[in-house]
Amino acid sequence: MSHPLFLLPKPFGQLSHPLEVIRQFTPNWFAATMGTGVLSAALTQLPFPVPGLWSLAEALWCFDVVLFLIFGFLYAARWVMFFDEARRIFGHSTVSMFFGTVPMGLATLINGLLIFGLPRWGSAVMPLAEMLWWVDVVMALACGILIPFLMFTRQEHSIDQMTAVWLLPVVAAEVAAASGGLLAPHLTDAHRQFNVLVTGYVLWGLSVPVAFSILTILVLRMALHKLPHANMAASSWLALGPISTGAFGLLVLGADSPAIFAANGLPGIGDVAAGLGLIAGIVLWGVGVWWLLLAVLITLRYLRNGIPFNLGWWAFTFPLGVFALTTLRLGSVLHLEFFAVLGSVLVIGLATLWLVIMKRTLVGAYKGELFVSPCIARSRG
Template sequence: MTRIAFYPAKPLSQLGQPLDVIRHFTPNWFAATMGTGILSLLLGQFAALRAVGEALWLLNIALFVLFSLLYGARWLLFFDEARRVFGHSTVSMFFGTIPMGLATLINGAMLYGLPRWGDGLLPLIEGLWWLDVAMALVCGVAIPFMMFTRQEHSIDQMTAVWLLPVVAAEVAAASGGQLAPHLADTAAQFHVLITSYVLWAFSVPVAFSILAILILRMALHKLPHENMAASSWLALGPIGTGALGLLLLGSDAPAIFAANGLESVGAMAEGIGLVAGIILWGFGLWWMLLAVLITLRYLRSGIPFNLGWWGFTFPLGVYATATLKLAAVLHLGFFTVMGEALVACLALLWLLIMGRTLRGAWRGELFVSPCIAGLCKRTEG
């Protein structure tokens, strides 16, 4: 006999149980570590703001550990409810935010941790990076497989959150581009570099195929519901990260390939990385301007706050990082000014969204799991 059970939607403040925070905790929260992490990395590029960036990195470590404990506790204490996330067509996509949030911590460890605690931290950083790679690969395959076999989707309900599980791999690739030069062993550098190129290819073509479908979806069915307003910015993520990854890997390539007897390949990879990075940056500029117009359209009727607002931050942050990287390579003032302006916008957005998040968490309004709130179903034989 089959029984289908639905759970009523109630804000946490009405549930009244100490364990309700754990019971309602979802992967969406890790998007906050992505936004906080990318801002900390950007601030670290400015000498006057480096201390603020390091403080944000330490805060982000605390957030990531807290969220990991809460989500791990949910699987231990409410396993039957937690596993239903794989059948949810939106929340399951946010598993990709976990490895991407971890990547910002790894990059922060290279930017802030190594100068403070020395090269003894490198084995831990390298180990965490390989863990991040494994998590990104699993997300990039397992979640699409669930989409094909267990979840219900339709083109008119599609949003850019489809990108989240597949983009994690290219974020790991960009992180690998920062890790490789720190490694002393040339063989280890080569392994990280080649793995990072594979991760880039594992992610970017899939992400761009999703973007093509997304453009068609918006042309045919117009904009998503205002609850998904921030998703219009998510498309900027794979574009910006794709450009940044090629720029970072290209800058690593000459020395690492030369050390492994492939000097001509390294020079070619550097040139391809720069040209392709500029091209992707231009594509990102188009999408960013479109996202601004879409957001202004949403603002006419109001955008209700939810954890999806963190989708404004990380894509803008990686695009700003790619912009500043182009400024450093090309020595063009335009990229410097634009990069600094994007960082300023990101900082203001972070202050707004973090303030709303803290208020929503305190009131319990943000702790609502769709699989308990009547949007997922349980089937038992």
């Protein structure tokens, strides 16, 4: 009788050569680090104690770090080994948008360094966290400005082919802004705190208004041309991302604004920032509820005919995770049980989705079927 291990399919069996893993690697994979990182953070914010939950969340963050390093190595290797093919991404109207997942994935590592690294290793992690955050800022700005510039100058787009993936390069800046709000209070120097806080507000302004302009066009596109192809089914959840991150960013930036502004000679301004952040956070959360319910209805519509699995499924996770974090943060600040209960339900739903999507991702990666670069798909062989 054959041993079960010998019955397993050959690794990367659907690829013509193992090097195709590198040749076909795209930034889409970093969406998995976003979903894993946000679940790790969300598990630590649940309002009720669960034995072993902190250790599980920390293990998820460590797994997220490993994933990010592997993906970073593979994508860097592609640029070194297959430069001419790798640079075709700049002309691709869809895959280029996923550059934004790289800084957003990095932001989840930085947040985890603050959540798990500080208790474990102390303040020694802060120089690393601060340095990585500024790297994240530069990457987010590059994505948010250069990718739209390529859209305007090199790429071919049409309103009927538009999807919510247009948001990805733009949203990276507000994700960095939210991370800045989490980072600032842990810095020891008041001036550096102020720099990070003000930069966070600028990043928020660079991202959220632009994202809402894209959402406006998206609503028009959906009304005129209906739902996109089933391959892009999960993209309907991406719209929840900038709304939730915008709300969460204002909440965390405003939380420590009173102390940071006062320490830099601007007493009173921080109180205004905190108040506006709370009110705006509540309002944006309400907008998020609208998009969440709509995304659920759209997904149910797609499910009638089945949704083919691809890396785009990770779009279900990060927007839902940030919305859950925002909900739990509002519950903590407002002391309203409704937000705490709903946030907890959302985290449980997020964990269930993560398990399903990660399992299918690992299987698809093992078989090699998920390594497809649309930029060179015709030359695959």
